[in-house]
Structures are given as structure tokens and as C-alpha cells.
Amino acid sequence: DAGVTQSPTHLIKTRGQQVTLRCSPKSGHDTVSWYQQALGQGPQFIFQYYEEEERQRGNFPDRFSGHQFPNYSSELNVNALLLGDSALYLCASSFIVVAGDQETQYFGPGTRLLVL
């Protein structure tokens, strides 16, 4: 049973560019969350997708956007990259049990983004 997978593993971009990161959830999971982990910090919640809709959003600017596909995979897009966007981007998947109750989030290995 494959766990959460993310691509690419590493990425180098220049300020002002745009980037797309991809995530495939664990088999049986229908919810995908994205987190940003700056060096030496704990992960910060960006947003969560369920049924192709943004379910929750953290305190991130509109430059950060996402999408969820019918097969539950997801993309994170970041526009107009800043140096401060350099971080490890983690995807986590889970599933909604009943009435919005959500099971444990399982994390992928992350995509390390460096903005020069």
C-alpha cells in the first residue's frame, strides 16, 4: 500500500517565478492538506482540500493556491516567489469519517523548494 507521495523531491526557482508541487494521497484517503516547514521551524498549515473544494485555509497570502482532482490528488501553486518561500512543503492525507470528523493525517516526504 503506497503512502503519500510528493513530486518533485527538490526544486530550485528564482524570485518572481511560479511553482507547482504535486501530491498523491494514501490509498483510501480523500482529504489533502498542505504545510510549509521553514528551516528549524514546525510545519505551518497552508490549506486543506476535500471533495475538490478548499475546506480550511491558514494564514497564507493569495499567492498560495491549490487544487484537488477527482482522483483526490492535489497541487499546490505558489506565484511570484519570494526568498522567504524557501522551505520544505509537506502534503498530508486523511479521510473524512462521518459528519466532518477526520481521521489522522499521514505525511509525505515533502518537496524542498529553494528560491534564489
Add this chain to the structure above:
Amino acid sequence: AQSVTQLGSHVSVSEGALVLLRCNYSSSVPPYLFWYVQYPNQGLQLLLKYTTGATLVKGINGFEAEFKKSETSFHLTKPSAHMSDAAEYFCAVSARGGGKLIFGQGTELSVKP
């Protein structure tokens, strides 16, 4: 608003010694609580979680944690440290029912031979 505080950004123990990593949370209602471990250049792995029921929770690799509502704490312990336990440990909280995880700053555990 919920928050998590991990006391001690770095903890060093000898192999075979007790491991104690501290976590305190702030929440208006009892939340769900988690401990995750992160090895270098890897994602997060769930160690254990507390949702409801027994307040002493056992996890993988011999770790356990106790939810103490009166102290708003969820400290992680392991009776005997192993070299392979060296990693970064994160305490996290979510609202009851799940949703976004709010993480502490992390505690780096070093294990000396």
C-alpha cells in the same frame, strides 16, 4: 485560538536513559493531540495520538504520552533511549473532529552512546 508550546528546543540523553519531551497546549476545549517524529530529510511520522478515552496513550517504538487536562500537557516519554531515537519531535494539536494541525516549534533529541 489553539497553540502548542514545546519546552526545550534541544534535549540530550544518554543511551538507555529516560526520554522526556514536554508539550503544553492552549485550547478552549480539549483538543486532539499528536506527537510526530521527523528524521533528517524526511517527512513526519505519527508516533501516537490522543482523541478520547484513556489518557495514557501508547505509540510506536516504545513511546507513550499522557494527556493531563488540568495541566494542559501532553508530554512524551520513553523509558530507555536508543541511538535510533535521535530525531526532531513535534507536538501538534487539532480541533476535535480533526482539521488543520497546529505544531509546536519542535524538540531535537540527541542520544549519546
